[in-house]
Amino acid sequence: MRRMTARPANAHQAKLLKLLRDAGPNSRAQLGDQVDLSRSKLAVEVDRLLETGLVVADGLAASRGGRRSHNVRLNPELRFLGVDIGATSVDVAVTNAELEVLGHLNQPMDVREGPVAVFEQVLSMAAKLRASGLAEGCDGAGIGVPGPVRFPEGVPVAPPIMPGWDGFPVREALSQELGCPVMVDNDVNLMAMGEMHAGVARSVGDFLCVKIGTGIGCGIVVGGEVHRGVTGSAGDIGHIQAVPDGRPCACGNRGCLEAHFSGAALARDAVEAAEQGLSEELASRLAAHGTLTAVDVAAAAAAGDATALDLIREGGNRTGQVIAGLVSFFNPGLVVIGGGVTGLGHTLLAAIRTQVYRQSLPLATGNLPIVLGELGQNAGVIGAARLISDHLFSPA
Amino acid sequence: MRRMTARPANAHQAKLLKLLRDAGPNSRAQLGDQVDLSRSKLAVEVDRLLETGLVVADGLAASRGGRRSHNVRLNPELRFLGVDIGATSVDVAVTNAELEVLGHLNQPMDVREGPVAVFEQVLSMAAKLRASGLAEGCDGAGIGVPGPVRFPEGVPVAPPIMPGWDGFPVREALSQELGCPVMVDNDVNLMAMGEMHAGVARSVGDFLCVKIGTGIGCGIVVGGEVHRGVTGSAGDIGHIQAVPDGRPCACGNRGCLEAHFSGAALARDAVEAAEQGLSEELASRLAAHGTLTAVDVAAAAAAGDATALDLIREGGNRTGQVIAGLVSFFNPGLVVIGGGVTGLGHTLLAAIRTQVYRQSLPLATGNLPIVLGELGQNAGVIGAARLISDHLFSPA
DNA sequence: CCTTCTTTGTCCTGTGAGTGGAGAAAGTTG
């Protein structure tokens, strides 16, 4: 039986586990340098962790000029499941306790099919990963959903793009199916956690993580912690007004950012442009596929199509304007741009940067990097694994 | 010698001091209920605090059905100075350790006269308060300045409206003059701390505190802590674009919120309206004073002047639009409106509310109070006193 | 091969923080 049941018994053990997770195998001596404990006390706690099975011995390290150290590491048999439910696709990944992705599956799927259908899909993907020998069991799972979540309970609330999910007990249901602890969060927050853990936001305490996919959202990290807001809807910037009296939005208002730029809006605008004969490139793609997506626009832009480039620039400007306001307000140390439309690459990034650097206060932008996310498709699932591991590696 | 030199020796003592500050005199038994320590340990820590002189015995309390308790309280001779430097005036107040305002002076003064002149003024006001017998000495001072501050060092950085202050070592200089510890922060952050401590935001963890005075700023409180941002400029919302291609702003951009609504903008618009003959009320006031301020507009509005009301509504709408975006982004549990223009009262509040409730997500506004600050002129100085007491009541 | 130095890990004891119970002190209620 290798299923993880133990939890750290105290804050020291929790800190050690997180250290081993983030820094990999380590000797007692090296751990001691980082946790502010005497060697004796540290040895005691490490021994207790070894007893629980959360941590295992990992052979001898090379000498550093004296006696060789006995390394310890997180139990390599531990497995976390990272699930990222997007508006139009589902990602499932298996990681070890150090949050390295061992296997990753992606499946197109419309979230509006509802929780039951989606979870059937998730479970079958998880089963496939397990069948491939990557995991015997599952010690915990993190789930991201594209909408606000009442975090303590793990329940989506009033999600605009996934009405069938309102109030569905995601955490409880999935915990039962998988037989392990489950944590649920907004997908954007998880992307932020992913980039913070293994991506471009390592060692940054306060940053914003803007995800532009089917919709637009923003992960807010304050002092290394995700800020979720009092009802779990923090970061929902898609419905901030970007254009006074602009396009009508599904939410009932006009001029929302999301109505002017997002995967969906971009596709819509591209179709319009193609139909109006503004771009042969887009028109031919429309004829070929019968529809257009952000990917088509990216391809057209890469081919030098002026209309596609304009659409991207225009969207980047809108987005940049909104981000400029948020930067003035929040004064982050970093802005990460991620999500499906990162395929639009530097055209988009340049437009966003221009707006932010022009409109925000110099003091706030003086030393503010605005960069693309590093983890791409992996950000969400890594963040999800991180979420559950943060939970399980905290005292019970 | 009654000057406070001691600091709490550990986290327990710090917690006890803050409890006594916030809840007033208390018995050991009542303290024990709130501090999660055994009675024996608690008694030890209280005794040590008594030894230091930070805390003194305060007689017997009424019986609650058994032996009467011996109350303790913070030393009633301790004095904090709260200083709130605004764009056009200086407030100085003396408080006791429980942060009750014992005396309060206000003096019009232009911050652009520079730190030397302003501090001369502050010191003379402090001397006057001392002379009136309210304070023998001063055990700590908190200072608010109308611009960004590098918080750890207590130095203003790149303040737009007070150029002469850039880099001036406020903390060090004032600490030397007053002979006591000093902490410096942005005035808006202090207002937020004031409302959190003794005002309308008691017991709210996450809230925004919008101060509309000569300029516009926003205090951001996350989990009971003020968020200052990486360069101390968080909350600087005055230069968020509110009107595309709107009025030119001193910052060089166009359409900044502050260019459209703030004490200064309102006065300017009122003069314009008066000169254009749109309002007799305003015109007669202009003739009488030679100039107009937000106070005149408030009076005209109170008298039913349609133009004045329109100006306020218009400004409230602009402000409300920006706040709506921030509410969607931050998802606070409360929005407090304060600052000089709160004299504009419910006309302003109604306009702001309308915009926020209309434009923000229902999930974020569903249970979101938007209220006027409770402390008025006192908010800044109380927040300042709170700032220094938080500092002094933390382990050294 | 042997000595000396370095690093790592273990063992043991002393210290100080903290708990919990006994009981004294000081009330209330009937």
Place this chain on the structure above:
DNA sequence: CAACTTTCTCCACTCACAGGACAAAGAAGG
């Protein structure tokens, strides 16, 4: 005056933790 409450103090016991002594294991140099 007896019985019950509440508050406060004292004391003994537990436990977390530090820090030193020491053993184990290796490197470097003669």
